Amino acid sequence: MKPRFLLPGFLSLLLLTGCVPLRTYTDYETTTTTVESSLSDRAVPREKPLPVHLVRVAIAVRQPSARLLVPSGASVTGVSSLNARTVEQGGHKYYSFDLTVHDLQGPAVFRSNENGDMQVNGNRYRGTLEVLDDHDGYVTVINELPMADYLMGVLAGEIPSSWPMEALKAQAVAARTFAVYKQMEARRKNLPFDLENTTQYQMYLGSRLVNQNISQAVLETRGEIMTYQDQPIMAVFHSNCGGETTGAEEVWGRPMPYLRPVDCSFDRKGKHYKWQAEMGIAEAARKLRAAHIPLYDISHIDSIRRGDGGRVLSLVLNDGNGRSQKIKGAAFRMALGPDVIRSTRFDVKLEGPKMVFTGTGWGHGVGMCQDGACGMAKAGYGAFDILRHYYYGIILDKMNSD
Numbered sequence: 001m002k003p004r005f006l007l008p009g010f011l012s013l014l015l016l017t018g019c020v021p022l023r024t025y026t027d028y029e030t031t032t033t034t035v036e037s038s039l040s041d042r043a044v045p046r047e048k049p050l051p052v053h054l055v056r057v058a059i060a061v062r063q064p065s066a067r068l069l070v071p072s073g074a075s076v077t078g079v080s081s082l083n084a085r086t087v088e089q090g091g092h093k094y095y096s097f098d099l100t101v102h103d104l105q106g107p108a109v110f111r112s113n114e115n116g117d118m119q120v121n122g123n124r125y126r127g128t129l130e131v132l133d134d135h136d137g138y139v140t141v142i143n144e145l146p147m148a149d150y151l152m153g154v155l156a157g158e159i160p161s162s163w164p165m166e167a168l169k170a171q172a173v174a175a176r177t178f179a180v181y182k183q184m185e186a187r188r189k190n191l192p193f194d195l196e197n198t199t200q201y202q203m204y205l206g207s208r209l210v211n212q213n214i215s216q217a218v219l220e221t222r223g224e225i226m227t228y229q230d231q232p233i234m235a236v237f238h239s240n241c242g243g244e245t246t247g248a249e250e251v252w253g254r255p256m257p258y259l260r261p262v263d264c265s266f267d268r269k270g271k272h273y274k275w276q277a278e279m280g281i282a283e284a285a286r287k288l289r290a291a292h293i294p295l296y297d298i299s300h301i302d303s304i305r306r307g308d309g310g311r312v313l314s315l316v317l318n319d320g321n322g323r324s325q326k327i328k329g330a331a332f333r334m335a336l337g338p339d340v341i342r343s344t345r346f347d348v349k350l351e352g353p354k355m356v357f358t359g360t361g362w363g364h365g366v367g368m369c370q371d372g373a374c375g376m377a378k379a380g381y382g383a384f385d386i387l388r389h390y391y392y393g394i395i396l397d398k399m400n401s402d
């Protein structure tokens with residue numbers, strides 16, 4: 001029998017209203033390939049299928065321990081109350097749990113109540129939190145919550161909530177479609193969660209930054225997803241395409257009919273349109289070696305091959321020992337750091353001991369350009385116009401859920 005108890009005490013409702021700071025949105029690196037393979041050995045059977053309107057998001061994956069802050073009155077199963085420590089925060093009483101695999105008696109499940117949200121790593125979460133034994137001494141924390149609440153957290157993590165409503169709505173539909181696509185994939189494989197809260201999927205920071213604009217965008221598009229040939233699409237997006245988006249095949253080697261290159265003249269005023277970067281040659285060579293590209297140093301660069309949209313497809317690096325290496329543009333960017341080399345739309349030159357880069361765009365460039373969506377909304381386009389521009393041939397469908 002698993003322990004189950006209610007944390008004692010009553011708290012006044014925590015109000016999550018107020019001024020929300022403008023966020024700097026992050027590079028977005030959704031990939032189609034990397035994560036599922038590493039998860040396949042962690043599949044767990046479920047007793048019954050979970051409804052589509054509930055999303056399972058991993059918010060801490062394979063950690064040695066997890067620290068949760070749970071408001072009084074929350075229900076807890078699968079862990080002893082002896083693990084709890086009382087703490088005060090903002091005049092309210094919480095219970096703090098520091099959990100390792102040794103504390104678990106099966107999955108530990110925490111369910112919040114009207115006394116406030118639960119917290120993990122400083123972020124606030126609604127719904128339930130589940131701490132699972134993830135083998136080899138690690139735990140994974142999963143937040144299970146209604147789709148609408150999840151999408152509000154995604155919008156808060158992805159774009160500034162001060163953007164025009166039609167851009168927020170386009171982002172809400174893209175995020176919902178991507179979530180449903182990943183959810184279907186994960187559940188087919190019986191994985192323990194549908195998505196992670198990282199840029200590899202889509203950013204999700206819990207409920208902390210959700211405000212009125214974001215709620216409105218999610219609720220006004222309730223249930224809307226993009227489909228192509230009756231299937232939800234892999235609705236990837238990125239911060240700024242730098243003037244033209246690129247096809248899925250250029251990034252992931254596999255064409256997708258609705259992820260084609262399109263012109264984007266709406267992102268010029270975006271914060272991430274232009275970028276510059278410098279890196280010492282010795283440091284760059286070290287990073288390339290760490291990515292299994294053996295170069296002693298970099299003495300010159302040649303044969304830069306570009307796609308139609310100007311992105312670097314491949315380049316050849318030569319070192320002083322006469323070695324040369326041909327590298328794909330995307331691999332070069334990842335090796336040097338996607339936050340330094342913000343896109344593959346760049347020029348590079350060697351200046352003394354440094355490599356100097358100038359470029360446009362931030363992110364992989366496939367699907368919806370977020371700065372472009374903002375520009376289109378400011379120019380008077382609606383959410384559906386925006387989505388139809390960046391995702392070729394899609395139709396807007398309505399699900400029977402949030």
Ligand SMILES: [Zn+2]
Nearest residue numbers: 241264267369
């Ligand atoms: Zn763009």
